[in-house]
Amino acid sequence: MKLLQHTARYQLLLAVPLVLIGTAIGYYAVQHIVNEEVDEQLYHHAAVVQDRSRQGLGIMPNSAPDQSLSIAPGSLSEAQFSDTLIYNSIDEEDLPWRIGRFPIQMADGRPGVLTLGRATVEFEDLIEAIAMTMGAMLLLLFLGSIALNRWMNRRLWEPFHSTLAATQRFQVDGPGPPPFATTNVDEFRMMNDRLDAMMKKMRTDFIAQKRFSEQAAHELQTPLAIMQGKLDELIQHPGLGREEAELIDMLYRARERMGRTVANMLLLARIGNQEFAPAEVDWAALFTDQLQALDDLIAQQQLHVQLKRDHRCRIRMHPALAELIAANLLRNAVQHNLQGGHLNIRISETALVITNSGPVLEVDPESLFDRFAKGDPSSSGAGLGLSMVKEVCDQAGLELQYTDAGGTHTVVIRSHQ
Amino acid sequence: MKVLVVEDEPELLRSISTYLRNEGNVVETANDFLSAMDKISVNGYDVVLVDITMPRGNGLDIVKSLRSEQPTTGIIIISAKGALDDKVKGLELGADDYLAKPFHLPELVARLHALDRRKRFKGNKAIELDELRIIPEDRVVEVNGAHVDLTGTQFDLLLFLVANRDRVLSRSAIVEHVWGDHAEAMDHHDFLYTHVKNLRKKLTERGWHDRIKTVYGIGYRLSTGS
Numbered sequence: 039m040k041l042l043q044h045t046a047r048y049q050l051l052l053a054v055p056l057v058l059i060g061t062a063i064g065y066y067a068v069q070h071i072v073n074e075e076v077d078e079q080l081y082h083h084a085a086v087v088q089d090r091s092r093q094g095l096g097i098m099p100n101s102a103p104d105q106s107l108s109i110a111p112g113s114l115s116e117a118q119f120s121d122t123l124i125y126n127s128i129d130e131e132d133l134p135w136r137i138g139r140f141p142i143q144m145a146d147g148r149p150g151v152l153t154l155g156r157a158t159v160e161f162e163d164l165i166e167a168i169a170m171t172m173g174a175m176l177l178l179l180f181l182g183s184i185a186l187n188r189w190m191n192r193r194l195w196e197p198f199h200s201t202l203a204a205t206q207r208f209q210v211d212g213p214g215p216p217p218f219a220t221t222n223v224d225e226f227r228m229m230n231d232r233l234d235a236m237m238k239k240m241r242t243d244f245i246a247q248k249r250f251s252e253q254a255a256h257e258l259q260t261p262l263a264i265m266q267g268k269l270d271e272l273i274q275h276p277g278l279g280r281e282e283a284e285l286i287d288m289l290y291r292a293r294e295r296m297g298r299t300v301a302n303m304l305l306l307a308r309i310g311n312q313e314f315a316p317a318e319v320d321w322a323a324l325f326t327d328q329l330q331a332l333d334d335l336i337a338q339q340q341l342h343v344q345l346k347r348d349h350r351c352r353i354r355m356h357p358a359l360a361e362l363i364a365a366n367l368l369r370n371a372v373q374h375n376l377q378g379g380h381l382n383i384r385i386s387e388t389a390l391v392i393t394n395s396g397p398v399l400e401v402d403p404e405s406l407f408d409r410f411a412k413g414d415p416s417s418s419g420a421g422l423g424l425s426m427v428k429e430v431c432d433q434a435g436l437e438l439q440y441t442d443a444g445g446t447h448t449v450v451i452r453s454h455q
Numbered sequence: 456m457k458v459l460v461v462e463d464e465p466e467l468l469r470s471i472s473t474y475l476r477n478e479g480n481v482v483e484t485a486n487d488f489l490s491a492m493d494k495i496s497v498n499g500y501d502v503v504l505v506d507i508t509m510p511r512g513n514g515l516d517i518v519k520s521l522r523s524e525q526p527t528t529g530i531i532i533i534s535a536k537g538a539l540d541d542k543v544k545g546l547e548l549g550a551d552d553y554l555a556k557p558f559h560l561p562e563l564v565a566r567l568h569a570l571d572r573r574k575r576f577k578g579n580k581a582i583e584l585d586e587l588r589i590i591p592e593d594r595v596v597e598v599n600g601a602h603v604d605l606t607g608t609q610f611d612l613l614l615f616l617v618a619n620r621d622r623v624l625s626r627s628a629i630v631e632h633v634w635g636d637h638a639e640a641m642d643h644h645d646f647l648y649t650h651v652k653n654l655r656k657k658l659t660e661r662g663w664h665d666r667i668k669t670v671y672g673i674g675y676r677l678s679t680g681s
Binding site: 259260262263264265266267268269270271273274278280283284286287290291293294297298301331332333334335338365369372373423 | 464466467470471473474477535555556557558559560561607608622623625626627628631634635636637638639640641646649650670671672673674
């Protein structure tokens, strides 16, 4: 939700109860005033009746339909007022009346009670009209202030949005940080200055790190290349005995593992450096190629392979990384499979799913994504294959899952975009 | 073949040049940018091997100037960087091949052979070895004129052995050449043994005199001497 929507929501949250409460208070206040006014009128009426009674002039009969008058024997020390509903045969409904009871001396000299009534239905309508008008005005006032706020916020936050857009365009491996629009708001200017400094630092760090991994590559690969060259020369010597041959074979294997580890570590660093720009990938073709490269191993293990493409997969990736993912996942699925086992690849619009048979894992399958983690400790791999897949997925914002259900291993790569 | 090796690491330079010389090539060396440029301007070479990172200059500049001045010379980049952009850049500038360090020397020899075939014979050269005849471009193998039906793996294996004839090839070099990165998933010994056995069988069935020798503990060798 956008910032402006957030503020508008809070304003509305405040406005709704305030309008309701304001309208209610208005309603009761006006009703109170009207009641006082009616009571006053009843007092005056009672005074006239009391006077006439005292002078023995008799009671004026009540002629108005919205008024009533009656006198009954009884005693009352002071005036009392109350509201009541009285059935009206014309309207066929109960209507509100205000009733006043006053002490009076009856014509025969005995004390009595004078009861005066006054229909208040026309006042009710008035009160409601006044309350509604108040509510409507309050509501208009609030809506007006929300609109004003939105307009003002949009103007005030404009530099913030332009900075946000500029940071979104920024790429650590691209040219320097984008220039920010100048602003006269202190906070935004400070934010722009800090962001600018951070981006410049990020860029220099990135370049330094990239240079370091390049140097590391050169430093490690060169001695490995020398070892390799010397071994290749050494085995040309005639007269190598069996013992020497076995030692040399060990050296070859050790060198191979070392080379693989170093190469994968550097690749991991490079993936972390985000050096690879995403592009469209024909995943089906890629998996087919990799399956072909693994043909000999698949044939040796007599695996049943199935590649199913429901849709063209929309997951975008740099071609080299896509190949790395396909190669590592398939190699893993083939290498840790069973004789006569199965290997299924399913490609859908937003997911790549690789399922294969294999031994039941004794470790948590997700832990195999950790660097240097191995399901089988005797494996000659460095345990970096799956962590590279993980790294690539993390960088690309893809979800990666590995589950093992009693010997059926499933790796899912899913895009949420 | 006349080969110039440009490499700043003396021991590696020595291994490469010795190995290539023993293959019967004329090998000259340069250990920095300037001496490489000097030699290139004076002599003509069939192939130049260039390391990208070196003192006082970039190997890619050598590739660039070689390509513009001596377009027929083959260029193979050997680089420790292994970076994708280096490979792409190098091939774009006109290098013919790219080999990431560390590499097996037999792999380099195989690449040199392939490059030489492409450059000099436009790929139409058949390799003849007694009763064996290989046309690499068409991936065709004949023994005594009769076609032998080999799988892709068997063909790659044979061509690699032939390119490195009379040399001991380590299992590690063979497996990496044939299966590339997927070599990691293989158990060299049994796996390679099976494939060599099948290759031998197919060739000898057609009357080939088996010249693939097993070198105990290390690998294989294809001998041409009688």
